[in-house]
Amino acid sequence: MLKIQEIREIIKLIDQSNIDEFTYENEGSKISLKKHNEQTVVNAQPATPVVQVPTLSQQQSAPAPVTQTQVAPQSDATPVQEAPKQEDANLHKVTSPMVGTFYSSPSPDADVYVKAGDKVSESSVVCIVEAMKLFNEIEAEVKGEIVEVLVENGQLVEYGQPLFLVKTV
Structure with a gap:
């Protein structure tokens, strides 16, 4: 049987990976983990904030709140590396x-x-x-x-x- 710390480590590794489903069986015990992501991002890089500007008709009626949306970078994301000078x-x-x-x-x-x-x-x-x-x-x-x-x-x-x-x- 796995210890709680080992299960937490597995959960952390699965959460940080691109694996969506994981099942482990040993000596009659079974652990099944599934991720349900709302959105899949491929090759995501930190994005600059996008500000939504209210249109003229929105400004005349009621003041619309300005919202910011930003793609959150993955934890421990690799910084963008410059290509080496060599071929x-x-x-x-x-x-x-x-x-x-x-x-x-x-x-x-x-x-x-x-x-x-x-x-x-x-x-x-x-x-x-x-x-x-x-x-x-x-x-x-x-x-x-x-x-x-x-x-x-x-x-x-x-x-x-x-x-x-x-x-x-």
Whole structure:
């Protein structure tokens, strides 16, 4: 049987992911979670506020309240990154194989695995993605040089989200 803290962690991970339905069965116990989103946003970026200006006929009758609507950015949203100056043909994206939390070092007091300018091989560990208390080492997959780190330490990452750009050799 799962502990309450483990269930809360699963709920948090499901809530922060794009999964709509999740079911877990173990030893006769069953947990089923479903999200019912009113609206699906694809590739959402923080929007500027939109102000509704009352028309002339509305101004003459009764004063209409001015409303503001804004698309709320997702929590821990990745800031928009500028494209690197190099050609994309030689760049390999190291992506996250799962939903979880990105860590750039093996422990809080240790040095980061890699930073921009570091040389890596196919088997070089570049980061850790933690999912449900399991720490998964992510390898570079290619031989080359780290051009850019695309996420911050401790940031929630999605499946397939680019983590690093590597200039292949």
